[in-house]
Amino acid sequence: MQTNTRLEPGLIDNLAEFDDPFFARFTVRPAPVPLELAKGVSKTYSFPTFYADVTCAIAIFLCDYRRAQEMMPHPSMRPVKMPRGRAVVLLSCYEYKRVMHIAPYNEIAMTIPIMVDGWAPPVLPLVMDFAKKGYYVFSMPVTSLENQIRGTRIWGLPKIVEPIDISVDNGLCTTTARDDAGDVYFELTVPTTGPAKHFDETGHLYTLHDGRLLKSRTCFKGDFKVTTDPSLLWKKGVRSETPALKLGASPRADALRALEIEETAFQFRFAPSMNSCFDLPMATRETART
Numbered sequence: 001m002q003t004n005t006r007l008e009p010g011l012i013d014n015l016a017e018f019d020d021p022f023f024a025r026f027t028v029r030p031a032p033v034p035l036e037l038a039k040g041v042s043k044t045y046s047f048p049t050f051y052a053d054v055t056c057a058i059a060i061f062l063c064d065y066r067r068a069q070e071m072m073p074h075p076s077m078r079p080v081k082m083p084r085g086r087a088v089v090l091l092s093c094y095e096y097k098r099v100m101h102i103a104p105y106n107e108i109a110m111t112i113p114i115m116v117d118g119w120a121p122p123v124l125p126l127v128m129d130f131a132k133k134g135y136y137v138f139s140m141p142v143t144s145l146e147n148q149i150r151g152t153r154i155w156g157l158p159k160i161v162e163p164i165d166i167s168v169d170n171g172l173c174t175t176t177a178r179d180d181a182g183d184v185y186f187e188l189t190v191p192t193t194g195p196a197k198h199f200d201e202t203g204h205l206y207t208l209h210d211g212r213l214l215k216s217r218t219c220f221k222g223d224f225k226v227t228t229d230p231s232l233l234w235k236k237g238v239r240s241e242t243p244a245l246k247l248g249a250s251p252r253a254d255a256l257r258a259l260e261i262e263e264t265a266f267q268f269r270f271a272p273s274m275n276s277c278f279d280l281p282m283a284t285r286e287t288a289r290t
Contacts, residue, residue, distance in 0.1 A: 001095075001106045003161050005145040007037045011045070011101040018050040018100060022221045022275040026050075028100075031280065037149050045101060045150070048217075048279035055095035055166060056222070057173040057190040058269040059244050062086045062232065064260040068112050071138050071259075073208045080113040080133070081122040084236045088113050088126065088266075089259055090135070091188055091245065093175040095166045105144035106164040108177060108186070110256065111135045116206060116213075123233065134204040134215065139255055141177050141186075155216055155281060156209025162252075168192060173270055177252075185250035189242075192270045194227035199274075207281075214281035222274025228267040238264045 015028070026048050034042040068079040068087035079087035092109040099105070113125060118132030125133045140159045142148050151157035163178045171193050177186040200221045207214050232238060240263045247253040 048277040050100040051276045052098040056271045057093045060267040076117045107142045110139040156207040179250040179252045185248035185253040187246040194225040197226045220276035222271040224269045224271045240264045
């Protein structure tokens with residue numbers, strides 16, 4: 001999908017399209033103040049934002065723990081620990097076909113599972129609920145300028161606008177992102193087959209905005225195809241004949257390369273159509289690390 005830099009006045013009137021029972025769980029309410037997108041263009045969005053019929057492809061990798069810790073912007077944040085000095089990085093690719101009040105767009109969330117002001121045994125936060133578990137997004141390319149402005153100004157999400165293509169063919173979902181020069185710097189291939197698993201989960205994203213740590217609720221529900229190689233928890237540096245993640249020479253790939261991501265993915269997830277929502281920040285902390 002090419003980038004969409006148009007900032008149209010007014011909201012798209014599509015709330016009636018979100019009629020799945022999943023969305024009935026949430027009370028939609030307007031934001032307390034309008035958001036100014038550009039001179040003369042302000043909108044009062046409603047939250048949580050609903051996303052319907054989302055194509056989602058996720059790859060979960062192990063990476064170097066020390067490098068992941070260096071990315072944390074606040075002293076209360078610690079990556080979830082994994083065996084052999086490692087942490088986890090999630091690369092989640094989304095084709096948002098229907099978005100409440102705004103135009104469709106594609107997105108990549110580059111995320112590290114974390115504990116905030118708390119401790120947990122290694123590995124367990126990946127499979128169990130912990131009160132202080134969350135996710136830190138260190139990069140978030142999107143195809144929509146409107147969404148980029150929303151993300152940075154409301155939550156402090158590190159969104160950048162660039163072309164992102166997501167295609168499904170021959171049992172694979174491939175996502176590519178291009179930098180300002182038009183060069184592919186990110187390519188992720190996720191299998192669309194595997195054992196079926198139903199997810200109905202609530203999580204929290206932690207972001208840094210104007211020196212404060214914000215916590216925002218995200219929920220999703222859908223049927224995924226999941227493939228996992230649990231042996232990788234205890235093995236390190238396993239090579240792959242066909243690496244799922246390919247990084248280009250662009251500086252845009254530097255943050256991923258710095259994590260020393262292992263070549264073979266621990267888990268893949270794919271859903272052709274899921275529902276999700278994302279809410280306004282619900283809690284704050286004080287200043288960031290200097």
